[in-house]
Amino acid sequence: MNGTRIRALLARSPLCHELPGPAFEAMLRATEPRTVAARQNLFHQGDAAHELIILGTGYLKVWQIDGSGDPTTIHVLGPGDPVGAVAVFRQVPYPATATALLDCVALCWPAGWMLNLMERHPAVRANALSLVGSRTEELVNRLREMATEPVGQRTARALLRLADQTGHAVAGGVEIGCPLSRQDLAEIVGTDLYSVSRILRSWAASGLVAAGRLRVVLLNRAAMQRIADGDD
Amino acid sequence: MNGTRIRALLARSPLCHELPGPAFEAMLRATEPRTVAARQNLFHQGDAAHELIILGTGYLKVWQIDGSGDPTTIHVLGPGDPVGAVAVFRQVPYPATATALLDCVALCWPAGWMLNLMERHPAVRANALSLVGSRTEELVNRLREMATEPVGQRTARALLRLADQTGHAVAGGVEIGCPLSRQDLAEIVGTDLYSVSRILRSWAASGLVAAGRLRVVLLNRAAMQRIADGDD
DNA sequence: CGCAAGATTGAAGGACATCAAAGGGCGTGG
DNA sequence: CCACGCCCTTTGATGTCCTTCAATCTTGCG
Numbered sequence: 001m002n003g004t005r006i007r008a009l010l011a012r013s014p015l016c017h018e019l020p021g022p023a024f025e026a027m028l029r030a031t032e033p034r035t036v037a038a039r040q041n042l043f044h045q046g047d048a049a050h051e052l053i054i055l056g057t058g059y060l061k062v063w064q065i066d067g068s069g070d071p072t073t074i075h076v077l078g079p080g081d082p083v084g085a086v087a088v089f090r091q092v093p094y095p096a097t098a099t100a101l102l103d104c105v106a107l108c109w110p111a112g113w114m115l116n117l118m119e120r121h122p123a124v125r126a127n128a129l130s131l132v133g134s135r136t137e138e139l140v141n142r143l144r145e146m147a148t149e150p151v152g153q154r155t156a157r158a159l160l161r162l163a164d165q166t167g168h169a170v171a172g173g174v175e176i177g178c179p180l181s182r183q184d185l186a187e188i189v190g191t192d193l194y195s196v197s198r199i200l201r202s203w204a205a206s207g208l209v210a211a212g213r214l215r216v217v218l219l220n221r222a223a224m225q226r227i228a229d230g231d232d
Numbered sequence: 233m234n235g236t237r238i239r240a241l242l243a244r245s246p247l248c249h250e251l252p253g254p255a256f257e258a259m260l261r262a263t264e265p266r267t268v269a270a271r272q273n274l275f276h277q278g279d280a281a282h283e284l285i286i287l288g289t290g291y292l293k294v295w296q297i298d299g300s301g302d303p304t305t306i307h308v309l310g311p312g313d314p315v316g317a318v319a320v321f322r323q324v325p326y327p328a329t330a331t332a333l334l335d336c337v338a339l340c341w342p343a344g345w346m347l348n349l350m351e352r353h354p355a356v357r358a359n360a361l362s363l364v365g366s367r368t369e370e371l372v373n374r375l376r377e378m379a380t381e382p383v384g385q386r387t388a389r390a391l392l393r394l395a396d397q398t399g400h401a402v403a404g405g406v407e408i409g410c411p412l413s414r415q416d417l418a419e420i421v422g423t424d425l426y427s428v429s430r431i432l433r434s435w436a437a438s439g440l441v442a443a444g445r446l447r448v449v450l451l452n453r454a455a456m457q458r459i460a461d462g463d464d
Numbered sequence: 465c466g467c468a469a470g471a472t473t474g475a476a477g478g479a480c481a482t483c484a485a486a487g488g489g490c491g492t493g494g
Numbered sequence: 495c496c497a498c499g500c501c502c503t504t505t506g507a508t509g510t511c512c513t514t515c516a517a518t519c520t521t522g523c524g
Contacts (some may be wrong), residue, residue: 064372068462070380074372090365095372125357132364133322139371140296140306140327146378147422148302151480181502190379192481197504213489213502230300383512413470424513429472445470445521 001033001056001105010107013054013080014131018123027117032108036060042083042098042106049087049094052114055079058104059166059178063187064096073187075135076101076178078166082131088114089128101178146190149230154189155199156228159209163218172210172219179214233265233288233337242339245286245312246363250355259349264340268292274315274330274338281319281326284346287311290336291398291410295419296328305419307367308333308410310398314363320346321360333410381462383423387431388460390420391441395450404442404451411446 007028010016016024033056036042042053045064055077062075062083074096077083087094088111118124145154159176166177182193182200189196200211208224210217218224239260242248248256265288268274274285277296287309294307294315306328309315319326320343350356377386391408398409414425414432421428432443440456442449450456 064376066376066380068380072376072379074375086365086368090362092365095369119354122351122354122357125354125361129357129361129364130322132361132368133318133324136318136364136368136371137327139368139375143306143371143375143378144296144298144304146375147304148298148300182504183502193503194482194505195480197502201504211503414472415470425471426473426514427512433472443471 003028006031006033006056006107009056009080010054013082015054015082015085015124015127017127019121019127020123023117023121023124027109030109030113032110034106034108036100036104036106038100038102038104040100042100042104043094045094045097047094049084049092050111051108052085052088052111053083053098054107055081055083056105056107058100058102060098060100060104061184061187062096062098071187072190073184074139076162076165076188078177085128086132086135089118089125091115101180101184151189151191151195152199152232153228153230155185155191155196156224158185158188159216159218160221160224160228162216163221167218170217173217174221175215175217180216181214185216235260238263238265238288238339241288241312242286245314247286247314247317247356247359249359251353251359252355255349255353255356259341262341262345264342266338266340268332268336268338270332270334270336272332274332274336275326277326277329279326281316281324282343283340284317284320284343285315285330286339287313287315288337288339290332290334292330292332292336293416293419294328294330303419304422305416306371308394308397308420310409317360318364318367321350321357323347333412333416378422383421383427384431384464385460385462386421387417387423387428388456390417391448391450392453392456392460394448395453399450402449405449406453407447407449412448413446417448 010024010028010031016027019027036058042060043049057079059076059078060083061073062077063071063073065071083098083106084094091111118128145157149157162176162178162180163174167174168177169175180188182196185196186193200209200216203209204211208218208220210219242256242260248259251259268290274292275281289311291308291310292315293305294309295303295305297303315330315338316326323343350360377389381389394408394410394412395406399406400409401407412420414428417428418425432441432448435441436443440450440452442451
């Protein structure tokens, strides 16, 4: 990842919005890029939040494991997304584990450096607040869906979100941009891999999606949206 | 609610932590207390967030309704808790409805006044950030529980949270401090009132709780904690 | 006393998780 | 280059937890 691309990425990052020029340049100079191979962890649930991370390239999932060993995926994040920023700003340990779905480049800043920047530039804190706010809003939606909607509907929502976030156009539809197994999808939706497999299969049969190994292509967005909205 | 009590309440409020004395006094002077009768709404999903609210007395629930009319309770809030603060700071409409469970006194400040205070005092924004952060952490936990745990376990967790938050000691146990019907509990747990009724009844039979009309008393906290932890 | 709101209980059915087994792709190493 | 093995995926059978529907009971209050 070269300097020009990093600059462009950072300029679009929610944390740098309305950041004064000199502060932005300082961030650019201070970044410590780090590569993480697919399936490796960027950090682990319980680790001290030493550094602020903005994902440069690749995709990762942020997930938690509960008392009985059941994993749940909280977020899937892509280029430009801050990772674990809340923990850094609150100065608490990471509440979840971040695992690379693909080889990733992570832009890192030491936590102390970033807190210092925040003290000197209110815009950073304002951006952090608005970032956390929008994440919270999404979590509330997920919670409501989990509480009230059946598995099929939640799966449709997950695919639509992933398509918006990571999708790229292919012949006839939009392909989810990161490799997700049925198990991965199950951990996002809150079910098991068997249910996901059956649902995808039935949608494939009716031409809604094309499903392959670690791969899903959305073929009919409108119909998927209707399912997500509960208009079975 | 008299001035002394308001002062004490505000001093303990997470939003006022480390707020300079003069700013604190200004907040005290600027507050516009408002009473809200039980079952009335403080604000409604979609309303413009034109005031910041800190609950003075009483309890309220913050809830959303989904496309098919199914309600979900996001939070139960009590004295000292900010209500809808995220929407005010982000300057977006309230994403949920706040309904009083009891007669309430709400301390209100015009949104503009509060945003101005925030511009002048970084501590306010810092407090807002840490508040949203902790709410987010709780939401993530709720999401994980909703995704992986059975109804009984989630109900146990809800009762424990409510006891910690609103409970007061009574003969033999801790009584939940706000009146919640089986339907209310169901909307918190993510199930229906019939399941809640059956669960509470079976727990009452084994001496874990005492359940009455709009009333639950936790009689055996340790056993309830074991259920919440999945050690059936 | 009677009504209304809340709570309980039973019966029935369905959606979904679980268990078990077998069927593909893909990379790797022989 | 082929074959082996691993991981991902599919599919069937089975069971159960939970929702749904319907009816009755309880409690507090006007």
